[in-house]
Each structure stands twice: as structure tokens, then as C-alpha cells.
Amino acid sequence: MKAVIALSAAVLLLAGCSKEEQAPxxxxxxxxxxxxxxDQQSLGRFAGNIQARYESTLGFRVSGRIARRAVDVGSQVEKNQLLATLDPTDQQNQLRSSQGDLARVQAEFINAQANARRQQELFDRGVGAQAGLDIAQTDLKTAQASLDQAKAAVSQARDQLGYSELRADHAAVVNQWKVEVGQVVSAGEEVVVLARPDIKEAVIDLPAGLAETLPEGVEFRVQSQLDPSVATTGTLRELEPRPDSATRTRRARLTLRESPAGLRLGTAISVTLSSSIAQxxxxxxxxxxxxxxxxxxxxxxxxxxxxxxxxxxxxxxxxxxxxxxxxxxxxxxxxxxxxxxxxxxxxxxxxxxxxx
CATH class of the missing domain: 2.40.420.20 (conserved putative lor/sdh protein from methanococcus maripaludis s2 fold)
Structure with a gap:
């Protein structure tokens, strides 16, 4: 009986060893x-904004005091839309003076015409002298020249009055006012900056060292800072030749491949630079x-x-x-x-x- 128990224990022990050996x-x-x-190497990310590629600075053609600004910064204006006006008092007075001179000269011209006609009739009847006729005809020519000059003065005064109104020369967005109401400006002084909204570009400032070593074919990815899903790519259009003396950066202007609606003028952007490399x-x-x-x-x-x-x-x-x-x-x-x-x-x- 003891031999049977020992044999069973040995069998169980061998079975346990076998299971341990087979454990996974x-x-x-x-x-x-x-x-x-x-396959792209990042060259950095830089902040910038969207600007108009074409801007024009307008000013009055005559001197005067700013009476009114008709639009605000950011306003969309159409061609010939009124932007600002000067106090027109001086131009109105000049126009009235010119019109008065014209009326006087017109009267003198009528008298010269009548006198020349009368002298011609007397000369034709043989009772007038040639000298009198010559003087009358000369006076008529002088009166005609004075009349033409007076008419030109009235036309110029009317133009000067029209110049007291500043109008947009093309459809644009008002980007900046450089004067305030009540300010006296001279002819040609910068008054307002207009930007064409149809052609936009990205503007960023690059460190001078990077700007000087930009690899050929560098890619610019432009994203809105507020909404990164609004994105496009750009190509370098212009790089300022000299760095800014204070920041040691060079301004770069990028032509946008597309112009998403979210990239409006003035939008803050992030521009990531990258270049192709061996994978x-x-x-x-x-x-x-x-x-x-x-x-x-x-x-x-x-x-x-x-x-x-x-x-x-x-x-x-x-x-x-x-x-x-x-x-x-x-x-x-x-x-x-x-x-x-x-x-x-x-x-x-x-x-x-x-x-x-």
C-alpha cells in the first residue's frame, strides 16, 4: 500500500514539472x-499680418482746414466716394470774385463789339476814318482776350472749389487717417491711406541671418492665429535689402497662392518656413x-x-x-x-x- 502511495506521489510530481516547463x-x-x-526641414515660425499689396496715399490739391471726415478706418469705399472735405469758404469766395470779373469783362466785350460794328458801318459809308476803325477792332480783340482769360479764371476757381472735396480714386479700404478734423493742411500733404482689398499679401520680419541664407525653394505656410484652419501657402515676392537698425530683421512680403475669406486685411498670422531635404x-x-x-x-x-x-x-x-x-x-x-x-x-x- 505504501509503495502505491509513493508511486502516485512521484507521478504527480513529474506531471507538475511538465506543466511548469510548458508554461508560456x-x-x-x-x-x-x-x-x-x-522630407521637410523646419526653419522657424514667425508672426506677421495680412496687408494690401497696393496702397495709395491721397491728399488735397489745395490748402485749407479739414471740415469733415466722411468715413472711418476700415470702411469699404467705392470709386469717387467722398472721403473728406475742407472748409470751402476761401474757394467759394475766389469763385464769386472770378464770376464778378467775368461779368465785367463780358460787358466790356459787348461794348467793344458794338463800337467795332459802328466804326465799320461809318467806314463803309465813307464818313469814318481808317484809324478809328483800327482802334475799335484792336479794342475788340483785347476785350475778347480778357473774356477768355476771365472764363478760364472762373473754370479754375470752380475746380479749386471741387478740390476741397477728397474722393477715392478706386475701390478700396480706408487703412489710415493722417489728419484730424480742424487741422490745417497744405496742398499735397498726406491725408488718408487707401488699400486695395482684392490683392493681399503676408508680411513678416525675418532675422537678418536667416534672411541671408534662405534656401532655394523655401516654402511658406500662412495660418490665421485665431483660426489655424484658415491657411494657405505663399512665395517670397520681396525682401528688404537692408535689416532694420533696431531689430536687425528684414521685412519679407509673400504672395499668397490663395486668398481665403478668413485672411482679411490686418489679420494676425503665423508663417512657418520649411525647405525640402533628403528623407x-x-x-x-x-x-x-x-x-x-x-x-x-x-x-x-x-x-x-x-x-x-x-x-x-x-x-x-x-x-x-x-x-x-x-x-x-x-x-x-x-x-x-x-x-x-x-x-x-x-x-x-x-x-x-x-x-x-
Whole structure:
């Protein structure tokens, strides 16, 4: 009986050992990242705003005191719309004076006409002298010249009165007023700045060092600061030749490829500069492991949920990011944390957050 019990215990012990040998390795949860290929190099992000490519500064053609500003900054105006007026008193007085002179000269001309006609009739009847006729005709020509001059003076005075009104020479947006009501301005002095809203551009200030070394084919991505979904791209149209003495920046003007409605004049924007480079692969430094003087990553087999080491070539390391030259391809997935405790062919459980 004792022999039977001992034999049974031995059988049970052997069965337990067999089960321990056949126990599967534990499944390890890991964090992973997808290898992404980068073919653009960021050169920085800069703030700016949307401006009109074409602006015009208007002023009165005559001197005077500003009587009224008809529109405010930001107003949309049409061609020939009234913008501002001067006190027209001086121009009105000049017009009245010219009109009075014209009336006097017209009367003198009528008298000269009548006198010349009378002298001609006397001369034709043989009772008038040639000298008298010549004097009358000369007086008529003089009166005619005075009449023409008076008419021109009235026309000029009327124009001067019209110049007391400042009107838009094209459809535009009022960008800036440089005078206030009551201010006395001289002829030609800058009064208002108009911007054409149909052709807009992005304006930013670049550090002088970057502006001098911009690579060929640099791409500018323009986004609204308030709504980044409002975006377009631009190309460099103009770069100021000299940096600002205070900020050491050079102003760049960009032609927009498209003109979204959200990019209105004055909109604050962010402009990201990038340039094309040979494709490179980047991974977090935690995904790279040094083993026996060789560099490797743990490649994830998503279908079988296993990992295996893969040798890679590192080109550079900077601020926790490793740039790879070979060994993996864009789209593959590698373990990003816990690489030191993995074994080839080990079963893993991918963290769902890391797979996004």
C-alpha cells in the first residue's frame, strides 16, 4: 500500500514539472511609435499680418482746414466716394470774385463789339476814318482776350472749389487717417491711406541671418492665429535689402497662392518656413538600444504581436530625438519604452494609446 502511495506521489510530481516547463512566457505590455519619414526641414515660425499689396496715399490739391471726415478706418469705399472735405469758404469766395470779373469783362466785350460794328458801318459809308476803325477792332480783340482769360479764371476757381472735396480714386479700404478734423493742411500733404482689398499679401520680419541664407525653394505656410484652419501657402515676392537698425530683421512680403475669406486685411498670422531635404527617419531616443557596441531597435510585428531586434544606423542625436540613416522604413512600428527587458520573439501587448 505504501509503495502505491509513493508511486502516485512521484507521478504527480513529474506531471507538475511538465506543466511548469510548458508554461508560456508572459505577455508584456509595451509602448510603441510608428517610424515616420520626414522630407521637410523646419526653419522657424514667425508672426506677421495680412496687408494690401497696393496702397495709395491721397491728399488735397489745395490748402485749407479739414471740415469733415466722411468715413472711418476700415470702411469699404467705392470709386469717387467722398472721403473728406475742407472748409470751402476761401474757394467759394475766389469763385464769386472770378464770376464778378467775368461779368465785367463780358460787358466790356459787348461794348467793344458794338463800337467795332459802328466804326465799320461809318467806314463803309465813307464818313469814318481808317484809324478809328483800327482802334475799335484792336479794342475788340483785347476785350475778347480778357473774356477768355476771365472764363478760364472762373473754370479754375470752380475746380479749386471741387478740390476741397477728397474722393477715392478706386475701390478700396480706408487703412489710415493722417489728419484730424480742424487741422490745417497744405496742398499735397498726406491725408488718408487707401488699400486695395482684392490683392493681399503676408508680411513678416525675418532675422537678418536667416534672411541671408534662405534656401532655394523655401516654402511658406500662412495660418490665421485665431483660426489655424484658415491657411494657405505663399512665395517670397520681396525682401528688404537692408535689416532694420533696431531689430536687425528684414521685412519679407509673400504672395499668397490663395486668398481665403478668413485672411482679411490686418489679420494676425503665423508663417512657418520649411525647405525640402533628403528623407530622414526620426525616433525618440528611448527607442534605440546599444548592445555590444551595436545600435538596434525592437521592431514590432503588429499581426503576430511579437518583437525582434533590428540593427540601425544613427546619423545624429539632438534633444531626445535620434535621426536614423538605415535599418527601418517609414510606416514600421518600434518599441519606444522598455527596450532593455525584451527578448527576440517575445509576445507583447500594444498599448492602444501608442497606436494612434
Amino acid at each position: 512566457e508572459p505577455i508584456r505590455p509595451v509602448l510603441s511609435v510608428e517610424v515616420k519619414g520626414l 530622414r527617419l526620426e525616433l525618440p531616443e528611448t527607442a534605440v538600444q546599444e548592445v555590444d557596441g551595436k545600435t538596434q531597435v525592437w521592431l514590432v510585428d503588429v499581426q503576430n504581436k511579437t518583437v525582434n531586434p533590428r540593427p540601425v544606423t544613427v546619423l545624429s542625436r539632438d534633444r531626445g530625438v535620434v535621426v536614423l540613416g538605415s535599418g527601418v522604413q517609414a510606416g514600421e512600428r518600434v518599441v519606444s519604452a522598455g527596450v532593455n527587458s525584451l527578448k527576440p520573439g517575445q509576445k507583447i501587448k500594444l498599448d492602444e494609446a501608442s497606436r494612434q
